[in-house]
Amino acid sequence: MLTQEGNRLHILIAGAGIGGLSAAIALRQAGHVVDVFESSRFAVELGAAIHLPPNVNGLLRRTGIQPEDFRCNDAEFVSVFDSQGNPVSSKDIRGLRELYPFPWQLSHRIDLHEALKAKATTLNDPGVPVTIHLRSKVVNCDPARPSLTLVDGTEVQGDLLIGADGAHSVLRSIIAREDIAAEPSGGSAFRFLIPISQVKANPETAALVQKEGELQFWDGQYRRLVIYPCRNNTELNFVCLHPDTESDGTSEGKSPYRYKDNLLRVFDEFSPAMKSLLAMADPDSIKLWRLLDRKALGTWVNGNSCLIGDAAHPFLPHQGQGGAQAIEDGVALGALLPLGTTREEIPERLQLYMQCRYKRATMVQNFSRQAAFKISAKDTVGGTSTDPLEFMRINFGHDAHDFATNMLRKHLANRTPNPSTLTTAFGPSMPLIPDTPGSQGLLGSPSQRTLEVRFRARRNYLETFLPRADSRITSRGGWAKGSWVIRRIQPGEWKGGREVILVGLCIFHALLSPDRDEPQDFSPVMFCDDAEFMIAAREELHLPVLLADMKENILGARYQMDLGRSGQTFMMIQANLAPVHMNGDGGKGALGNARVSMTTLKRDVLEAVLPGLAHVVGQLQGLDMKDVVLTRSGIMV
Ligand SMILES: Cc1cc2nc3c(=O)[nH]c(=O)nc-3n(C[C@H](O)[C@H](O)[C@H](O)COP(=O)(O)OP(=O)(O)OC[C@H]3O[C@@H](n4cnc5c(N)ncnc54)[C@H](O)[C@@H]3O)c2cc1C
Structure with a gap:
């Protein structure tokens, strides 16, 4: 009834x-x-x-x-x-x-x-x-x-x-x-x-x-x-x-x-x-x-x-x-x-x-x-x-x-299989990304990263980004750690003609299935600013890469990266690049303060203005990031 x-x-x-x-x-x-x-x-x-x-x-x-x-x-x-x-x-x-x-x-x-x-x-x-x-x-x-x-x-x-x-x-x-x-x-x-x-x-x-x-x-x-x-x-x-x-x-x-x-x-x-x-x-x-x-x-x-x-x-x-x-x-x-x-x-x-x-x-x-x-x-x-x-x-x-x-997300995802229509209709494309890196590989080693901003969040919520219902994060207590990584991929690293900026979420200590012994860093989503690269990363490497407009601003020691689509900003990463001394647990390895903010638009509005991205942005909105700090910066100030 x-x-x-x-x-x-x-x-x-x-x-x-x-x-x-x-x-x-x-x-x-x-x-x-x-x-x-x-x-x-x-x-x-x-x-x-x-x-x-x-x-x-x-x-x-x-x-x-x-x-x-x-x-x-x-x-x-x-x-x-x-x-x-x-x-x-x-x-x-x-x-x-x-x-x-x-x-x-x-x-x-x-x-x-x-x-x-x-x-x-x-x-x-x-x-x-x-x-x-x-x-x-x-x-x-x-x-x-x-x-x-x-x-x-x-x-x-x-x-x-x-x-x-x-x-x-x-x-x-x-x-x-x-x-x-x-x-x-x-x-x-x-x-x-x-x-x-x-x-x-x-x-x-x-x-x-x-x-x-x-x-x-x-x-x-x-x-x-x-x-x-x-x-x-x-x-x-x-x-x-x-x-x-x-x-x-x-x-x-x-x-x-x-x-x-x-x-x-x-x-x-x-x-x-x-x-x-x-x-x-x-x-x-x-x-x-x-x-x-x-x-x-x-x-x-x-x-x-x-x-x-x-x-x-x-x-x-x-x-x-x-x-x-x-x-x-x-x-x-x-x-x-x-x-x-x-x-x-x-x-x-x-x-x-x-x-x-x-x-x-x-x-x-x-x-x-x-x-x-x-x-x-x-x-x-x-x-x-x-x-x-x-x-x-x-x-x-x-x-x-x-x-x-x-549990509900995984249950619903299992009910709606989503095979790529491009691959089935045209066959696989020419490889554009030569050395097939793993999911983590695209975000590079720490020294290859332009910027990394770490945070902690509720462990069970971060687990909703892992691929299976039985995937776990092995951290103790109710917190788990992750980071937002900004990386520039050079033309030599792929066959496209220009530098690509990648912004990826990285979850630490993820045990993707119970039979895997070693926890690993896992990236559930990456945004990039080049459509061709995005298609290559998705088709060739089956990586969760999405297209976003990126606007980077460095004013003195103030760094800001805006991610958006169709003129609508949905995420912003800000960091203070000037090294400061930071206390407390959140301060370990920290170079300075940082902030990650998501759009506050409601789900129905997101679906209207960011079709195709709304479910990703919606889930990221729920990520209550605490103790956000800059832990890596390759930008000279
Ligand atoms: C000594 C003691 C100490 C405790 N200390 C803690 C503590 O520190 N922390 C903690 O988390 N828990 C504690 N608990 C446990 C906790 O009190 C219960 O687990 C909790 O109250 C369960 O909530 P409930 O809503 O399931 O049941 P209840 O709180 O018992 O509520 C049941 C409700 O249903 C109503 N009702 C009953 N039968 C019917 C019916 N037929 N039709 C309509 N309504 C009906 C009742 O009037 C009541 O309002 C303690 C319990 C005890 C015994």
């Missing part, structure tokens, strides 16, 4: 939690019409805090949600103590921005949920505001139609149905066609917050909150305290993990429920200072949360329906990734279902969703199990990993939007 606007899909989401709202925002921003059905009356989150690690921090920012706006503070230190407060390890993580494009921040859950709700429903953004139907418990669904049935018997039909109804999902068994319920993991957690001003005012506890942004892990026997600040370091969040046999079930749905004595009993072996801190908890605020786990489902998709978040994969909290993976699921759906996707294409796109999300979420789920505290002497999984940062590289170094965009 298409809505009036013709090509918009009508999307139904069961559950307005972190996952459901993230999917709603992503799909609204993709251009679709979204209805969310939430069983509760207020659609409010539970108290306590939540991590916004780099892997979702950037996703939120790209939807227009800035975590600083709802008082998130940075995670700055990770410290491990024994139960008596003796330090076991401490890491300063303020330098993590060198490895990941986005910060690791700590949020209050209510603040995050409010920000998601506001973004989904705002009238100020483009797209159709999401409708959230409160007191609308979903009790059944038909995955193929797809439709959902509310508790009052109302049936609602759409083009896509998303089950985001949490760990106790009703839709899970219908969509996944197997009924594996979430089970108690053996652990429970008391959760509450204490104002940091009170902790500081108490001489017995003040020393426990000396560092801002500190995540503290206190390990006792078969129990652990995880403590970290949120709301601009004004509130201290507690997750008090312990065997569920030592506390009384769960407070979910029961309120008020007092656990203070139970809490103090469970953590009685801890240091006097820590016990004083726990004793400051407001009894009415303490919630008890039974930690659920579940074997992975065989599938999360069925017909025009799918599961996301805890409904698909409930998480133990030990990596702070449950909410993050729910957000990643929602964002991936938005990337895989751009405007123009038809209802008939949805089942195929949901298979891509499985490819993008299943392996990753299941892997992070396993990390959470290994990072759990040891519940008893018999527990063989919990306590396997004792370093809270052990799985950070995989958890943090993934960008779900870029990854899904890449």
